Amino acid sequence: MSTKHEIVFYPVGNGDSVQIILDQGRRVLFDFCHRDKGEDEETPEIDLKKRLRDELKAAGRDYFDVVAFTHADNDHIQGSTAYFELEYAACYQGGDRIKIRELWVPAAMLLEEAERDQLSDEFVVLRQEARHRLLEGKGILVFSQPEALMEWLRPKLEERGEAATARDHLFIDAGNLVPGFTLDRDGAEFFCHSPFIEHCDGDGDIIRNRAALIFNVRFDADGQRYDFLEVGDAEHGDLEDIVEATRYHGNDDRLDWDLFNIPHHCSYKALSSEKGDRETVPTPLVDELLRQGKPDSYLVSSSKPITDIEESYEQIQPPHIQARKAYERILREIGGRKFLVTMEEPNGYHPEPLTFAIERRGISWLSKATLGAAAIITSRPPRAG
Template sequence: MADVHKVVFYPVGNGDTTQIVLSGGRRVLFDFCHRERAEDTDTPEIDLKSRFKDELKAVDRDYFDVVAFTHADLDHIQGSTDFFELQHAKKYQGEGRIKIRELWVPAAMLLEEADKDHQQEEFVLLRQEARHRLLEGKDILVFSKPKALADWLEPRLNERGEAASARDHLFIDAGTIVPGFSLASDGVEFFCHSPFIKHCDEGDIIRNRASLVFNVRFLADGAYYDYLEVGDATWEEMEDIVRTTRYHKNDDRLAWDLYNIPHHCSYLVLNEEGQKGDKETEPKPLVKELLLQGKRDAYIVSCSKPIPDIKESYEQVQPPHIQARNTYERYLKEVGGRKFLVTMEEPNANKPEPIVFEIASGGVTWKRSASIGAPAIITSTPPRAG
């Protein structure tokens, strides 16, 4: 049987939710943003909870193999603690909750503090869940091991009569391949670009700077395709990633057939504050180099509200920024890419549907479908392999 993987981007407004469905059936979810207003059929945002429950029921599942929260901002975790089963407390179990077989989080999510008035906020509940799983030693991977986290963990392991190194296998460093998936058995591997230890060891934790960034490499019928999955990194992190990756001679991990651009098409991913530009944002040198790593027939996806090319868009303070879109489109054209897509624009802004890509022998192909598993309509000619 031919290998067919899928990458699906969900229309949740200025928020992120992306699912990878592997040809063998395993499912990896990046972020979860369910807006309560989406349960009203008159709103354009998708009812994520209903959609996922329907999709999982159709394949006789009540779980995701992996749920990765790139960072703890609300637009990446909203509604998650009502939807997923959490192991750390009975009150978050049962009643049709969806299970997380393995949780992936940046170290920053275990270190964030909250005062007593905010103990029920979702980022605190997820912090408790991540800490519980780490202490239990199962069903979690934590990306980077800063000193602050080691200082929190080691006394607790000592109380349990365990060595300080007893959880080392659950920590993943930047520049390494994540265990549990392989090109040989799953047709995919996850190469961790970020976070770096310095993101938590240099003072205050800034969520965006400490977020997860991956090169996801797919194998389909003997050919390789690369997907760049990025949390809300800023231009500084993007330059760090390029600089560090090249230093370690992993340049191929910067190439992309599919790029989920960070932070809802914010210009701050391309350049510093105040450098939005009139028509386009001029990218920093190493950010520009990353954009030029796009392969022929590549796609860029912006998980964001619509970005119309009208006068008001050029004056927009909050993302998405039309200046950033214009930049991405210019470089996409330069590398011979196919299309810049916005989750809240496809097929139209009134009732958008998930953007579905199939990765198979023909390459990365953009399709539209009402749900995963339903017949898809090809909306672009198959790209060349590689």
């Protein structure tokens, strides 16, 4: 039987929730943004809790193999602490909560500081869960190993009678493959682009974006290779750092992409410090990254609809029409397939998840109009290897 992986982008407004479903059944969820208004059938945002629970039930599961929070901003974690079973406190267990077999978080999430009036905030609850799993030494991977985090961890390990290095195997640095997934066994591997250790020096909301998880996810489908760039809310400077570091270490192929999750809900800041009047001009290195897209590739903006009307050019918050125009222009120039927006398909009133199938013949966007039909929008397969 031929291999088929899937990547699903959920329409949650300006927010991120992306699921990878591997051919042999393992599921990896990147971020979770449930809008309460999504439970109202009259609003366009999806009821993410119900949709994911129904999908898991249909698969005979009450868990994800991996849940990765790219960073702790609300539009990437909203509703998560009411949905997932958390191991550190009984009040977050039982009922129909969904289990997390392995949690992936950036080191910055464990270092976040909170004022007294923030102790019930979701980022604090997730911080406590991540700290608990790290101390227990199971069910977690932490990306980057800054000294500030080790200064917190070492004394606690000493209290437990364990060596200062006892948790080193749970830390993954940028430039490495994530253990637990292989192309041969799973048909997928995860290469960590970010965060760098220096991204965890400092505090405040800026850290969350700079220290967000960014991966090259490589798939094998019966000998054909495809690449997905899963990007958190990076800005152009962060992407430039990734391009430079990746090339310096000879990993240029990890910048290739067939599918690209556009950073920060199509904000111009992922391209440049200047929005531009009609179109954002990407910095040279960001432009080079975008041009590593393969023929028939796709760009996806996890965002509200991006309308080309005059008022849009003055919009302060993302998504930005100027950024969309830049992405669309470059996509045309490299022979890409389509620019898609999660809240636009099949329409802005009742958007449905964007589902991509990854098979030997290519990456296919299973559009609403083509689901079940013979003709689907498919990329050409590259050579094997």
